[in-house]
Amino acid sequence: MNMKIDPWSALNIDDYSKLFDEFGIQPFDDMVREIENPHKFMSRKIIFGHRNYDRITDAMNNNKPFSVMSGFMPSGKVHLGHKMVMEEIIWHQQQGADAFVGIADRESHAVRGMSWEKCSDIGINEYIISLIALGFEPNGHIYFQSKSEQVKDLAFELSSKANYSELSAIYGFTGETNVAHMLSAVTQSADILHPQLEEYGGPKPAVIPVGSDQDPHIRLTRGLGHKMNMFKIEGREDKDGNKYFSIRSKAAPEEALKELSQRIPDKTKLFEGHVDVFSADNFESLMKVVQDVELEFGGYAFVPPSSTYHRFMSGLQGGKMSSSVPESYISLTEEPKGAAKKVKRAKTGGRITLEEQKKLGGEPEKCSVYEMFLFHLVDDDEELAQIYTECREGTRMCGHCKALAAERTEKFLKEHQELREVAKDRLDEYGL
Ligand code: SF4
Known part of the structure; x- marks a missing residue:
């Protein structure tokens, strides 16, 4: 094939x-x-x-x-x-x-x-x-x-x-x-x-x-x-095609613009409301000077x-995940065995009969169980590639996949919930 x-x-x-x-x-x-x-x-x-x-x-x-x-x-x-x-x-x-x-x-x-x-x-x-x-x-x-x-x-x-x-x-x-x-x-x-x-x-x-x-x-x-x-930096070009930066501000006090023009190591020219910077080839250091002056003059410099x-996972039953449909998602605080059962009921990309599955292969692209592996349950890329290949080649059956995904979901939730118990006693370390 x-x-x-x-x-x-x-x-x-x-x-x-x-x-x-x-x-x-x-x-x-x-x-x-x-x-x-x-x-x-x-x-x-x-x-x-x-x-x-x-x-x-x-x-x-x-x-x-x-x-x-x-x-x-x-x-x-x-x-x-x-x-x-x-x-x-x-x-x-x-x-x-x-x-x-x-x-x-x-x-x-x-x-x-x-x-x-x-x-x-x-x-x-x-x-x-x-x-x-x-x-x-x-x-x-x-x-x-x-x-x-x-x-x-x-x-x-x-x-x-x-x-x-x-x-x-x-x-x-x-x-x-x-x-x-x-x-x-x-x-x-x-x-x-x-x-x-x-x-x-x-x-x-x-x-x-x-x-x-x-x-x-x-x-x-x-x-x-x-x-x-406080300042906006714009890249400009003069009539001879020389590039320069124009640092403009409507709100900055005059002293801020003056300070700026003095601190920039490149050639600058001070105008009313803006400073033009010629030959600045290090934009990062220019930004740093601009930010320093902005902060010193009480402005913002974001x-x-x-x-x-x-991208999002689909709901376990296909379509969108929805908080109003508990069957469509797995919560981190839900009972692990119940969550495993949801995974066993999930929509797969399998064919209607085993014969068809063997002949045509499954469709992992349409399978919410495969998505569980891809997003959460399989860390090893080789294992994931194997699941994908076996599914497409028709040598993997959905029952086996669902059992594996359900088992891993249950294990993950059990472990996570144990870690949550430890976390509850650590809230003060986070100032909470
Ligand atoms: Fe999904 Fe596995 Fe079935 Fe393929 S074999 S469609 S990956 S459940």
Whole structure:
């Protein structure tokens, strides 16, 4: 049988090509080569796209400071989808990132009407305990939006740069939308940008691992960060084709522009409202001077956040995973034997009869059991490739696969829940 063996082909990246074309998200393929030991989500193309991840590889490969940030809205059970984001945060923390995890209780309160008490209970007992059990280290930061003065203050500042039309275009707000809901959208941008505040070491690259549907938040935040900065740097060309940078500001005091023109080692020319920089061939050092002056004059100097985009697992019964359909997902806190039974009832890519399966082979691309292996249950690439090949060649039967996936799910949940018990006694190490 002539067959293309590609164990990652279950990932139909074409579905996401719109994101590449319309919104300028870059394919992640090129980035993987820059990373010494990529996470399996990267090498398996589960993370398929990024914005400015080159800033993160540069920081990782040259021991420069960077951060990773993501958040969870406390609304229900912590499940395998959340585990993906948690693993991405923890992996970046292990690569040297200052790691931030926000519990979006303001959002849950404003959007879902969840009481503060419930937000706190779900935030800790579902999300935070699993995050710690999965390996988040105490040198990172876990916080609730409602308790972080920095996030709340920054959200207020950012809201002065966000207007109703922009927010309603992104989030579909109407005249009926309450103001708290709007503020919670801007609070998400504050979550993303606050690791760059002075108290956390100032401006630096930051990566936000998100699902592919979250890009609007990233676009909004990049735009707001840009608007907040005191200076804007624009690449220009004079009439003779010579390139130069123009650093402009409507808000900077005159002394800030003067200071800037004196500190830049390249040839500069000071004008009203802008400084032109000629022969600057090191953009990074130019940025550093600009950021220093911005901070010294009490301004902001945000580096636009980078992001990675992962695709989603389908529901166990096909279609989308949905929190209102418990059969469609595995929660990290559910009873392991019950979860194993769900996996045994999952939709596969098998044929109707054994004969057909042997003759035609199965379709791992359409199989939620295969997705469980790919995303969570098989770390060894060779083992995964073998499952894929045997399925396609018709030498593997779904009953066997389901039994294996159910057994591993049960084992993983048992172990994870034991680790959760240990994590419950460690909350004070995280300032909680
Ligand atoms: Fe899925 Fe395994 Fe059946 Fe193939 S053999 S369709 S991978 S359950």
